[in-house]
Each structure stands twice: as C-alpha cells, then as structure tokens.
Amino acid sequence: MKIDRINLQPDYSISRIIKGGWHLAGGHGNISEEKAIEDMKAFVEAGITTFDCADIYTGVEVLIGKFRKKYKAAFAAGDLAPIQVHTKYVPDYSALATLKKEDTTQIIDRSLQRLGVERLDLVQFAWWDYQFPRYVETAVQLAELQRQGKIRYIGVTNFDGPHLQEILDAGVPVVANQVQYSVLDQRVEKCSNSIMKKNGIQYLCYGAVAGGFLSDRYLNAPDPTQPLENRSLTKYRLIIDEFGGYDLFQKALQTLRSIADKYEVGIAEVATRYVLQKDFVASAIIGARNLNHLEKLQQISGFALDAGDLQLIENIIGQSTGPAGPFYELERDKTGKHGRIMKYNLNEE
Secondary structure (H helix, E strand, C coil), X not given: CCCCEEEXXXXXXXXXXXXXXXXXXXXXXXXXXXHHHHHHHHHHHCCCCEEECCCCCCCHHHHHHHHHHHCHHHHHHCCCCCCEEEEEECCCHHHXXXXXXXXXXXXXXXXXXXXXXXXXXEEEECCCCCCXXXXXXXXXXXXXXXXXXXXXXXXXXXXXXXXXXXXXXXXXXXXXXXXXXXXXXXXXXXXXXXXXXXXXXXXXXXXXXXXXXXXXXXXXXXXXXXXXXXXXHHHHHHHHHHHCCHHHHHHHXXXXXXXXXXXXXXXXXXXXXXXXXXXXXXXXXXXXXXXXXXXXXXHHHHXXXXXXXXXXXXXXHCCCCCXXXXXXXXXXXXXXXXXXXXXXXXXXX
C-alpha cells in the first residue's frame, strides 16, 4: 500500500509519513552507510519520498547526498520517484548573540554541498533561546537566501505562536512549523493553531510515537530502568511524567490497543494516525532507522479513526496534567530536566 501524500504548497507534494534522520546521526546504535542508503531506496519505493534531516545531525545530510548521487540515473529516468529533503538550520547556542548573515550563508552553503543540490527544498529554522533577539533578523536572512535561489521554502522548528508571528510580521514566508505532537503532548494546539489557520501554515510532527514508547512494546511493561538506551527515550520518558505518569501512560496504551484491535494494526500506527488527523497536520516524521517498520508504516494509509475512536483517546488525554505551558518552553529551560539533556552546540562540535 502506497503512502498518502499532501501538498505542503500548491506546487510541492510530500509524503504524509516522513523518514526522520535523527536516528542515523549516532547515539542509536551502529549505522552501516551502505545499508542506510539501500534502506532509503526501499522507503522511496514504498512511497515515503520525503526525508527530514538537519545541519546538526552528524553525517545525515552527507548520507542523503550519497543516496542522491548513487541513484542519480534512476531519479533522472523516473525509475525512482523524486525525493524531498527537509533540512534544518540550527545555530549553536553559543552563536545566538553574535550571529551574522555570513554565518547563516555559510551553514546553508554547507547543507547545499553536503546534499549535492543547487537549492534546498525546505529549510526549517530553529532558535534555542528567545532572550537573544536575532531570530527575526536571521529568519529575514533566510528569506534573502530564498530570493537568491538557494532555498525553495522556509519553515521553522519548535517555534511557539507569538514568536512565529514575529517572523511572519517581518515578511518571512513560512510554510511549515515542525513541532512535537502526540497523544502525550498537544501544547501546540493552545498557542499556534489560529496562526496556522490564518497563514496557511502546516505542522510537520515529530514525536508521534514518543520515541517508541507509544507502541505495543511498552503495553503492560514495567517502567524501564534508568539510564535509558538513548537521549530520545530519555526525552520522551520525561514527557510521560508531564502527561501524568507511567500509570496513566499505561491507560493510554490500553486505549490505543483497543482501537488497534479494531483495525488489526499496532499501537504505533493508531498513535500516528491520531496525529495525522489533527488540524493543520501535513505529515508525521518517523525515525525509522531501518526497514523493520516499513510494512507497518504503510498500514497507516489503510485506515482512519472514527469519531468514537477519537473520543476514547480524548477521554484519556482529559485525565492528563500536561505537558503544560507554551510549546517547547520546558525544553528551552537549560537548567530544567528537559533542557539538561539537550546538546546546544553541535555545529561547533
């Protein structure tokens, strides 16, 4: 079954499941370059033609660039469908106070070189700390690079509503906001939905399966012992605490499992489908490290949750305590438990 598609812009179609690249950047086990490239081909053949990466995901832009180069003839002949590569521009925390246009240009040029392209499909701009006010100025610089032909579309990453509005007011044509969105976290709904509607912006969502926690693997399983296997699991285990704790999380899994039985799919597929049916959501970014989950990802296009299913999920969410506050505020606190696990200067490293 082919993956559904959606127009992010009238002339720009993406797959509703996006292959995430963070899991290829290290810290999630050994990665075979040859195997990763062949896996990319299999994902494209299955209809997942859109890839998410970042300037700070070590080696991932280069890896996608090698995939493009190896199958250049297949793309040209139409044997492989065209791909869309969404990268990010994430200035280091240490650079936020002094960031200049030439710094921005240098990183964008580096992404172009790594990916082996003349124009980046979508650059998603992130900013660690709003106390440094250059985020509007830097977004304007990206718009200048767009006019020069180096960037096709501009998006943002982890921006809350008010700060996104500042960028829009400066005339930057934002088409997407990449955000964390899941059964466990609906913060974006409270601060961004009205802006998304007014400006025709769509969400690209990570965390739909909470790093794998929203899956059958954790149903009726004991709370995993610390330390967890990787930063992704640590991050989402903290979100479970914000949601209401491990017991409520288990109730959520049981609810999702009852819905999954109805459609003969897994918990992860229901959790992803839930996000895809939310307002203003274009796609869900799934960090599939290999082909193990490809068949299950294809199942997501084969069913839709009905009103009764959605109400069951909302009943569980109604019992949760959070996460609360503006979107991504918890993660921006460098002294808090969410912020302490972040790495803020990966370009520098």
